[in-house]
Amino acid sequence: MEIDKKKCVGCGNCYVICTMGAIYLDEDGKSVVNQDECVECSTCYRVLRNERYMPWFVRAVRKVLSTFRLGYLADVDVCPTGALTPPELTWPRSLRATFSDPTTIHPGTGIGGRGTEEIKSNDVTGRIRKGEAGVVVEMGRPGIGAYFRDIEKVTMTLAPLRPFFEPQNPVTQLMEDQKTGKMKEEILDEKVLSAIVEMKIPLERIPAILQAIEEVQKEIGTVISLGVSSRCRPDGTIPHEEWVSEAGYRLSPNGKTNIGLGRPLFHED
């Protein structure tokens, strides 16, 4: 995102709304975007209504108010002068928007958001089958963001354990080599709000994968939200529960349930 300094009146709303805390007030009292930290999610541009005031008008009102010792405080969900300007993004910076702005569609997967369906369509795709577990390693969430150089540390740690990286996942598609987990060199300095490393493994490999993540988490400068899934048995019990518990980890009481209404239902041979 860019901010037109000629229009900015320094209300600070974009600083508040910025998902990454990448906007700050400069010495001249106007907003500036730290381009390294901005993930191009465009939340500021979408949420802050452009009130279309002329900057000179806002400044004049402020001056008048200040003579009466009163302040000007814009509503928190407006940009009084429409100073936010979405830039034309080119590769590889454009990756920031495709991962961070849920209104964009990933060109590689044709899916919005972070570009995956994981178990949400498992009843019709059979993506995760009997004896398998799905693992989603969401880097940067909540609220910190992730550079691809950190994402690569995770993929390179996991790759030797031979997981099946989901081909319809944008992070997989950005790997130079799935056997090593190496990401494309030119994207390593790009930052995104979050990105999901998605894979499936045999259930019995859950402890090894969790152990590897336990190790690599100490080497990264961001957070990970971790998820594990599996196809339920006919009686509704969850196969991955025992493997996760056995490995010594606690499962959340809440989660996601695919209730099996999709058709045609996927049948395993």
Next chain:
Amino acid sequence: MTNTLHRRGTRDNLKNDYVIFCTPAKGVNSEGSASKIQEFIRICLKYNPLNMGDGQQGNILQDDINLESFIANQKDGEGAAAVFTDLDTLQKVIEDLIQADLRISINISGLLDEVQRCCHRVGLERHSVEHSLGIWGAKDLLPEREILEVNTLCGHGLVSFNLIRKMVEYVRIRRLTAQEAARIMAKCCECGAFNPVRAEQLLEKMVKKE
């Protein structure tokens, strides 16, 4: 995406937080799914969801969203989500969805045992389940628990920590009510998974705590 998987909270406050969503599968039943998503939306609207949306058009709490055009503009392959606070209503929604036989995948995020009981009551057995294993990595970068509980109500993380803090401050100085502040935060969440009632309760709790 895993946008509703990692909602943080205690068992007690997660009791009032259920998100139901439909997901057409690319290459399987995505083609021609627009009319089915429209039907999903109509069924959910019948039971007054707290919030509803899709990733492309935004959510129904945003200023520029018109419900009629929100439904009319649904396209093949895009999903939609709706938020409810209680299982009885959720059960009615599921019953209507079974009746409608939309043939697209339906998922529910919420307390897993409660969702399973709800499925049993309508004669369904769950197909697949996903658990969160919580937050790993540089946790020292994170703010306090209540801020995280609000932030994770938007699975894409579009409600910033700073905005949540600002809303707590505005409610405390009575510049906004907790309800107004929750609605402002809800505008940030494009896919409509943000639960404004739970956010309101969390804001009130944080204001009291201060």
